Amino acid sequence: MSALAPTYARYPVEFASGSGCVLTDSDGVEYLDFLAGIAVCSLGHCHPAVVAAVQEQAAALMHVSNLFTNAPMVRLAERLVERSFGEGVYFANSGAEANEAALKLVRKARPKGDVVSVHGAFHGRTYGALSATPQESKQAPFAPLVPGFRAVAPTAQAIAETVDERTAAVLLEPVQGESGVHPLGAEVLAAAREACDRVGAALVFDEVQCGVGRTGSLWAYEQTGVVPDAMTLAKGLGGGMPIGALVIGERLSGVFAPGDHGSTFAGGPVSAAAANAVLDVVDDPDFLAGVLERGERLAEGLKELPGVSEVRARGLMVAADISADAPQIARRALLEQHLVINATGPATLRFVPPLTVTEAEIDAALARLYELL
Ligand SMILES: Cc1ncc(COP(=O)(O)O)c(C=O)c1O
Numbered sequence: 481m482s483a484l485a486p487t488y489a490r491y492p493v494e495f496a497s498g499s500g501c502v503l504t505d506s507d508g509v510e511y512l513d514f515l516a517g518i519a520v521c522s523l524g525h526c527h528p529a530v531v532a533a534v535q536e537q538a539a540a541l542m543h544v545s546n547l548f549t550n551a552p553m554v555r556l557a558e559r560l561v562e563r564s565f566g567e568g569v570y571f572a573n574s575g576a577e578a579n580e581a582a583l584k585l586v587r588k589a590r591p592k593g594d595v596v597s598v599h600g601a602f603h604g605r606t607y608g609a610l611s612a613t614p615q616e617s618k619q620a621p622f623a624p625l626v627p628g629f630r631a632v633a634p635t636a637q638a639i640a641e642t643v644d645e646r647t648a649a650v651l652l653e654p655v656q657g658e659s660g661v662h663p664l665g666a667e668v669l670a671a672a673r674e675a676c677d678r679v680g681a682a683l684v685f686d687e688v689q690c691g692v693g694r695t696g697s698l699w700a701y702e703q704t705g706v707v708p709d710a711m712t713l714a715k716g717l718g719g720g721m722p723i724g725a726l727v728i729g730e731r732l733s734g735v736f737a738p739g740d741h742g743s744t745f746a747g748g749p750v751s752a753a754a755a756n757a758v759l760d761v762v763d764d765p766d767f768l769a770g771v772l773e774r775g776e777r778l779a780e781g782l783k784e785l786p787g788v789s790e791v792r793a794r795g796l797m798v799a800a801d802i803s804a805d806a807p808q809i810a811r812r813a814l815l816e817q818h819l820v821i822n823a824t825g826p827a828t829l830r831f832v833p834p835l836t837v838t839e840a841e842i843d844a845a846l847a848r849l850y851e852l853l
Contacts (some may be wrong), residue, residue: 491814498525501834501841503820511818514833514845518822519657519689520645521799522716522758524834528721529757537753544749546742552752559759560727563698565707567733572724575688575714576604579651580710581726581741583608586682587628588651589735593648593681598634602658603651603686612651634664636671643675649682652677656702657689661792661799669706682709682732688724689797692716693762693835696772696795703794714767716762716835721754723747760833771795771835775840778831781846786853798831799824802853809852817848 488636496506503511516522523530537552544550557569566699570585572578587593597603597612604610607626610619614631628648632638633830634656643650650672656662676683685708690700694716697703701711709731714724724746728736761767772795787803802809813819824830833841 491811493718493814500524500527501837506834509728511814511820512841512845512848514831514837515820515822516832516834517720518715519694519832520715520718521720522692522694522835523719523761524836525720527719527761527836528759529760530721530754533757534721534750537639537750541749543745545744546605546747549750550747550752551768552749552756553747556725556747556752556755556759557562558714559756560725560764563763564711564727564761564807566711566727566731570726570728570730570736570741572714572726572743573722573746573751574604574724575712576606576609576687576724577746578688578712578714578724578726579603579605579609579612579686582649582651582684582686582710583728584741585710585728585732585735586684588740589682589732590648590680592628592646594628594630594646595648595738596630596632596639596642596650598639598652598664600634600656600659600662601631601651601653601686602656603653604688620823625818634668635664636665636667639668639672640675643672643679643681645679647676647679647681649684651684651686653688653690654704654706655684655690655695655797655829657797657832658824660801660824661794661797661830663792663794666704666706669704673706675710676709684708684710684712688712688714689832690794692758693768693771694795694797694832696768696775698763698768701793717758718754719753719758721751723751723755759760767835774837774839778833778840778842778846782831785846785850788853796831796833796835796837800829800831801827802829803827804853813849814851817851819845819846819848821849 611626775795
């Protein structure tokens, strides 16, 4: 019996090391990684710049608490503000925690206000984030949830009809990740912006999965024509180190005061140093153009594979609907083809490789999938 709590159905593979897009298991077998720790290892495994940043910072200062500032955290906040709509940043340790901070922020801005989210959304497993994640199987065993959450269809009309003077915020992923890469339409995001402006509510984008270059722009919202009032980040930001962030725009910038929220580990210097190293690479127009190009190569290649009925893609955030049993194909891809991918549903495979993936690695992954499909 395992000493681990059984909250995951884990695959029977244990990875021992990684480099770029390649993982090596404890028997020395190599795998091509098109999951990247679920969109986390944005520069691939053990990128030299991230490793160096972590090693140097760990040797200098690991933790001081948020009773003090630390230089990597301050620098990271300044960079996030400079490169987005933000005026301030609250740091967290994960995506769910960044969303919890966002929920508290918008509630404080509009006391007792409702939060509107949409079907298909995934915002995390903590109580607030889970309450904004309208999935019966994830919510039901843990009822009662946090009150004041409303879930509607991800359509312009449903959002426009639901948002009213009691609404504190609309929380949306510009590109839904866990539901199988579903970009919300420009008209949906525009309707949410308009509805929030109409009633003075906040528009919050959850870019935990789609942010930090994943879609081929630094932030997914940049491709939508809609600017939110706040945005949450995590996953790819730390390149493998745990860090989350809530970027707060002008409308909400005066809301949080000392004592309102906090976290012992958040904004720690080692994670912040890793995130700065990630931004050094990702925040570059040539790098981002490469993400778009290679994402297109992956998407086009997937369309050619047998049994693929639909491909949805934004940069290197890609999903394919297939006629076969997707969880079984993902398992066989791992065990037979040594290709790491995952299934987000019974008929959907998701591909979120490191943003540094090469054309040759994309072609190799497609060839391995072809064998299975
Ligand atoms: C869009 C989105 N928001 C929030 C989360 C939760 O992040 P974490 O697992 O770091 O708490 C996830 C995780 O998959 C996500 O994809």
